[in-house]
Amino acid sequence: MEQMNGKMHHGNDDDTTSLRVDILNPFVHRLELDTTYDKLKTAFLTVALLPFRLAAITALVIIAWLLACLGLHGLSEEDLRRAPIQGWRRDMRVVVCWIMRALFICGGFHHLKVKGEKAATKDAPILALAPHSSFFDALPVVYLGGPSIVAKAETSNIPFFGKLINYTQPVYVWRDDPNSRQNTIKEIIERATSEEDWPQVMIFPEGTCTNRSCLITFKSGAFYPGVPVQPVCIRYPNKLDTVTWTWEGPGALKLLWLTLTQLNSSCEIEFLPVYKPSEAEKTDPKLYANNVRRLMAEALKIPVSDYTYDDCRIISKAHQLHIPHASNIVESHKLRYKVGLLKAKTEEELVQNKTGRLPSEVDLHEFARLLRLDDKEISTQQLFKIQDRLGLGKVDVEEYVFTVLAVANANTEIDMIHLAFEVCSSNAMQYLNAMELRKALKLAIHIPSEESDRIFFQAKREENSDVVSLDDVLVVLSSRTEYAHMFASSIEVKRKKTI
Incomplete structure (x- = not known):
């Protein structure tokens, strides 16, 4: 995919994956000395x-x-x-x-x-x-x-x-x-x-x-x-x-x-x-x-x-929470409003009512089915296209849902971790296995897989356990100096809310 000022273009010419709809993005500027x-x-x-x-x-x-x-x-x-x-x-x-x-x-x-x-x-x-x-x-x-x-x-x-x-x-x-x-x-x-x-x-x-x-x-x-x-x-x-x-x-x-x-x-x-x-x-x-x-x-x-x-406020919050592709979030927000997802809170329902993990990769048809949309609608196709950043005709539903909920509900990185546990768990108990924790920590605070595995083994309460709880992971993170700022900022946000 090539992204330039004001537009995004997907390079795949397959009609089923390349939706030829230019999306204006006025908040992005790319400037490099190429020659x-x-x-x-x-x-x-x-x-x-x-x-x-x-x-x-x-x-x-x-x-x-x-x-x-x-x-x-x-x-x-x-x-x-x-x-x-x-x-x-x-x-x-x-x-x-x-x-x-x-x-x-x-x-x-x-x-x-x-x-x-x-x-x-x-x-x-x-x-x-x-x-x-x-x-x-x-x-x-x-x-x-x-x-x-x-x-x-x-x-x-x-x-x-x-x-x-x-x-x-x-x-x-x-x-x-x-x-x-x-x-x-x-x-x-x-x-x-x-x-x-x-x-x-x-x-x-x-x-x-x-x-x-x-x-x-x-x-x-x-x-x-x-x-x-x-x-x-x-x-x-x-x-x-x-x-x-x-x-x-x-x-x-x-x-x-x-x-x-x-x-x-x-x-x-x-x-x-x-x-x-x-x-x-x-x-x-x-x-x-x-x-x-x-x-x-x-x-x-x-x-x-x-x-x-006012759309800039959404971008500002995304930057504050270090959520990537911040300018695309505004486009998604407008399209979600247009197709009724904001009012229906469909993404929240997906998390609350799930009986297993959300799928990692889905095509346009499955994406529309999960969100109860019509895949023939141009707005649905545009929403899919924004998430399909590599132009492969596939979208990571967990990443999409997490981003939607984080922008709507998170105020700190600790909130992001809470949401990532909810989105990536295969049950409602907020326990994750090693692979699920990798995905959750990558989404929430961009921790690489190797570091996530070390946190997993430290957070296990029993040697033969294959899952860790949210509370135990937070205890491990709070004991490390490189993550101490997250807990300090979370306390500060809570303090401001009580004033």
Whole structure:
């Protein structure tokens, strides 16, 4: 199987095993230096160019920060929220933006192509930018002259950059405030409809970064005011995509390094015509958001997808629990909802009502039968295809059921072990033989077979016993320093639940 940005393709051409349905996956980015030329060029520029770029960028950040400190001197947070800054402070913000644009040029963004024209604030109080795919999306922000952004409150504490963000008079989202969403929407509406000379409010309505293969569901915040919005499309037409920052892919430092070791990087900003909402859209922010998204997708020539920011929470939990193939779990979750598995809790029933071990390998027909689905349905075939990662036309039902239950019910690695015992046991007593323990510990905490066998022999209460209990296995694991962190984190999670 080859997995690239946005799609998965199975290489088997057999009609019974290769289901030719492309599945968009906007949260995955693969970036490798495949050719010897790219590797040698990156190595050379890391030595010959990177230090100079870092020095120039550092100097410009410090200068911009000092000017931002000067521009904000004497202003409280309440002052920044109450009224737009005026006079020399506003002029200073323009200077800071020019310095930040110079920073991007020093970083290799020599080619900034702009299409269309930015609308005046009175014509479009809100700018909706998409797709959001990178921290390099700060380039459109500085090009636009520092419009007010919508950002997490924690960003104000980022060294140097927090002060620069404050200078835009942002709309901060306080996530520890239960009324945060309503307060954020209220502030956006107040600014968008105010007679005062506020900067335009700039929003990335997707709410999270994707790989630009599609536009995921727009959050409605930008569209609640019911005022005209100017859609702004962002593209990075580079041969090597070193800017995309997603849930699964290179980290921020690797992306920064690879971008700063490119001779040139390009960015395109396209201002679409101002979108004036209809009366129906003014009263239905979701309709308004969906119509703007469709318009932007047509301009970008990419599809729309029903992924949402909330789907990232599932991915985040999978990463937290070290469950592999985290981005595929979201796709499975949506398909399970579509075919009714979520409501029916079919996978839980399989575990609760089983009279023996679940089968390790099944084909599409048997997979559908076990889950009480129709194997002719395209959604069933897609769900099977996601689990069939090797393209062999077989799916491990134990692994599938364990992943579903772990994402739904587990909060710690200890919870994962409990679930793995339930899934892999051939009875309801949570006793496993050596082979079953191998599978359970591999699924739960990725322990290799040899180590699992050692744990099995240590956990046996009697020399001639051929099974071990969950409690005895946990005692053995807790006695080993390499697994001590699991028990500490489990205690911490339980403590938080009782507070």
